Amino acid sequence: MEACGRVLQSVQLTASGRPSLEAGEVECQLLDAIDLEDDAGAWALKAGILTLTTHRLLWLDEKARRAWAVPLGSIGQVFASKKGLKSMFSAPRMRFQVWTQKDGRVSPQGSGGAAGSVVLTIVFKGRTGPESFVQKFGEVLQAQAWKVNMEAPQIRPTLDESAVAGEAGTSSVPTATVPRRPAPFKMNPAMAGVSGILRKEQEQQEEVDKNMKEAFQDLNGLMGKAKEMVQLAEKMRARLLQGQTAGADEEGMGTKQEMQDWMLSVGIASPVTKESAGALYHQQLSRQLADFVKDPVQRAGGMLALVDAYCLFNRARGTELISPEDLLTACTVWATIDVPFRLRKFDSGVMVIQSVSQSDDEIFTRLRALVKSGDAAKVGVGATEAARALGMAPALAKEQLLAAESQGFLCRDDGEDGLRFFHNFFIDISVATAFEDS
């Protein structure tokens, strides 16, 4: 297994076992039951999930939680699959050439800095054939989305952080990468003086106007100018947020507020979709959801209403809405994979996402300590006292008390003071020793 590490790049995984993507990297297609082999037979990776992104080709072993990557920039030639009698009976394959550096590793710069090359083979053993994959592969290779990142190397961990730290980030990038040579100074009389500055401003604005007009002519125009428009949006946002301070008018404050509200809702740059994940949809969605809910659940104190999670998750996905049914399915998949969350349903029908660390055991321990302490030992504990002690809503505290009772830790007194719970002494008595003395 490790032999492939001498050639391929190792990939970090998220807490739920999905490959963590670079900034601007988007998943295009996922296929399962894929083998990735070295053509010379030096190594072979068996039965994993292949992910095609705009930047890389990722191979993931879900059980062993390990992943390897081939940057698309290093891919040289793609060989057409041989059509013959033999290929009718064996699994379909695709071979491609990868440029390598002197030390044998893949060379992300492509043929430029390459010292040699290896040929890799993808074997499609799953039900979904390679046709759509090969087509997407071609499209992505042509788009060359990774090149943009290479030109401007910036440390941008995730999309949502980059949006906040965008300005700070760009300024802290060492300027050495862009050698700033003073431009040869040419005195242009039209550009001199105050009126010159004003004229320059004016020209800049007109330029922006023109650019925008072109971009929004039709969808293709916008696609072509997408990168510029994103930058423009960022610039406008930054200037609007810093520009208005003291004398901001009512309407301006409104937009400012609105924009800040929306900031909270960017998040998942590469949402798992039915189209890209195919048969792996619910499973991958489930993992992505687990990665996503970590922060919201923590903020909500270990428990998040499912409806709230539905909204937050969909907001982060932008236009790629998922239905309530899909969310439910994704939550139920958690029981089968190793993630620190679970779905919990109350008797009232309300469903919440609960982090496993806020487990029942911990709460039982606190409840048991509570019924033994002070007054509670004599008068018992009701839902209200438990709510105050545990810092949760009375209705939920009552649920926890009942659960602790069903575990045998507490016993009830359903009297005129209402339903109250006491320490269950029977649990401390061992049957074997209790009768020995007498």
Next chain:
Amino acid sequence: MRRRPGISGLQGAAQARDQYRSLGDNVAKVRQDQMKEQLETFRHQLEEFASKHKNDITKNPAFRAQFHTMCAKCGVDPLASNKGFWAELLGIGDFYYELGVQIVDICLATRPRNGGLIDLEELRSLLAKRRRAVSITEDDCLRAIGKLKKLGGGYEVFSVGRRKLVRSVPMELNRDHNLILEIAQPRGYVTVEEVQSELGWTHGRAIDALENLLKEGLAMVDDGAPNGKRHYWFPCVGPSSSVESEAEL
């Protein structure tokens, strides 16, 4: 600039400074206005694209991500499907799902202020502000909320008098109750007015929380107080409870 002597010189310099400043302010203002205008067109265009080309946008994952970033940066809601004939008739299509997400969004955003209880009419008007293109009716809201039922029914609509209210916090996660218990602690009871004034809540929120506690069996009502106000007693938190039970023992 060479400084000229005398008072007139000083005055002249001050004047020039003022002129520069007012010019600078002017330029800054013009720039700001221009940018606002640009932003407005930008947003408008994005909204139009979001509703017209939704399917094409979602087809291309890389562009989709860029489009989302643009929308998020300028505060445009990318969820802008039109209602359409079939949605209206059968409730299919993305429209009501989108509306559902936006409703929850609004409820989450206003929760710190209203404790998860919002007037349906207020909700509708906030929603309409985000959806400038289509008019949103009360019935649309109700349908969209209905779509959320599958997620455990945390959202419910109920009537108080002629008003309709939407509750977005399920009882299990409602911390309002804890706050009420907290202020009831010293004397063992509270009135609606006390809850309103001490916690700064609206009348509806206070009533709703107290009635819920009543339903749960945690509170008792006393209408016979001398001042005619209804007292909500909490037998379990009052200072007397432990004393009494000790006396019984």
